[in-house]
Amino acid sequence: MPIGGINWQALTQQQWRAEQLEHNLHRLKLAAPLAPPVNLLHIWMFWGRPVQSDNEALWLQGIILAHVGMLLFFTLLALAAWWLEPRPHWQRVRQACVSIGILGTLGFAALISSIDQLVTSNITPLLVGCTLVALVFLHRPLSALLLFAGTLGLFIWGIGQTQNDPALLLSNRVNGLSICAIALALAWSQWRHFAKIQSQQQRLESQQQLLEQQNARLSYLAEHDPLTGLLNRRAFGEIVNHELLRAERNGQPLCLLMLDLDHFKQINDHYGHPVGDSVIRQTASLLASQVRASDSLARIGGEEFVLLLPECDLQQGRQIAELLRQRVEQQLRRVDGLELGLTVSIGLAAIPAGHFCSYASLYAASDRALYQAKHKGRNRVEYQAPA
Incomplete structure (x- = not known):
């Protein structure tokens, strides 16, 4: 004692x-x-x-x-x-x-x-x-x-x-x-x-x-989405601004993809939010498995994801976006034993080599492209040039 x-x-x-x-x-x-x-x-x-x-x-x-x-x-x-x-x-x-x-x-x-x-x-x-x-x-x-x-x-x-x-x-x-x-x-x-x-x-x-573990955990939560482990909106924005400056300095192209799962609200309404969360996690895992080490992937809210592709021109960006669209359609048809037939719409914005624009302009262009993909029937890739 x-x-x-x-x-x-x-x-x-x-x-x-x-x-x-x-x-x-x-x-x-x-x-x-x-x-x-x-x-x-x-x-x-x-x-x-x-x-x-x-x-x-x-x-x-x-x-x-x-x-x-x-x-x-x-x-x-x-x-x-x-x-x-x-x-x-x-x-x-x-x-x-x-x-x-x-x-x-x-x-x-x-x-x-x-x-x-x-x-x-x-x-x-x-x-x-x-x-x-x-x-x-x-x-x-x-x-x-x-x-x-x-x-x-x-x-x-x-x-x-x-x-x-x-x-x-x-x-x-x-x-x-x-x-x-x-x-x-x-x-x-x-x-x-x-x-x-x-x-x-x-x-x-x-x-x-x-204390160090708690600080590390808080630091991680401050930069990552708790559901998927991907970067969150704030951390992603810092990376994009850094990459934009680097692309301007080195004269390199850059692409931004905005991805949105089609008819996701119907999945939540019909199968419940636990299934919806599983869909988000598996989508994030699939996207993360397809990107390069130099790329940055984030979940910016709901069923929406963004992907930054440094040193990537418009043609390469289209190819990557189309590949991701096909992977989602093929590999996420069934989730947790349910036949969901998931698809994704993708908006693409690109900055040619030697050009520069702000993150706000790049983000707005990819958002317009995503809206266009939704308007044209979903499950497709559309492009919009930054203003």
Whole structure:
């Protein structure tokens, strides 16, 4: 169940694994180079120090060897993190590098604290190591529990080998338990903060994606007819104006066809609007399948369609218009199992190469031609020159 806005059960699963790894590897790349100078300083401070007992000599030797080991370990770790960060495809190696860095840090912290018991009851290295690991790296709740529990177990065993005073041994073990518990709490707090940020990021990304989809849908609806998916009147007008300017600039011909289904009102009245809508959709699909990629087809209302034919002269325009008329007559005789015998009347207007007229004049000419086709009996192609 969600606690404090976070689903803790979900957090133990694999979500955000990539983000966690990127965070940890980047932090390792920044933190690992800081350790070798500290190790060198410790080695310099302890090197050649006079000793007064066998225990102190053993302690001094252990501290120096531990810091030499840490110096080599963190140097190699820093180089590995630097090399792996720009290589996301090395997923397992990157994860192994981070895990080795975390385990090594905690292991050295427990080791040095255990060595210190030879001459002192100090367990500061364990405190520093656990705190750094908890704050620098991200740990899933269960992983953090296992990690610090293992560190506590290693520490309890280690100081049992070096601390001979029963009271100090008990005190340090209790203090070690407190340190690991505090580190666990810090790790859980870090993960909870990270989880909240990731959840918010996901919600924002989801909302952004939804907004983009809605904007794309609105943009599409603003330019397309919802029934057929063809361009609408406004979008078609913008394309025609652009093509008219291009035709004038390049000295190319251009044709405009206006197509109107014959006796469409009778279909709606006799068979109902659902059949009428099906007729419109199938007509649009048929026309779209016959035009070139450079052509523009639109539904401008009811059963009326317009087709712009760039780089097309009058003769070619007539041929295309006649082909479309025949296709409608032949392929749309039956629609949804009904014998409708659809036909289409087409008005054609053309601009010869080297000439120019406005869209309004071209549209008016094709409209007059369509009226003429209707007046002469329908199911035919007629031409009118723009004024």
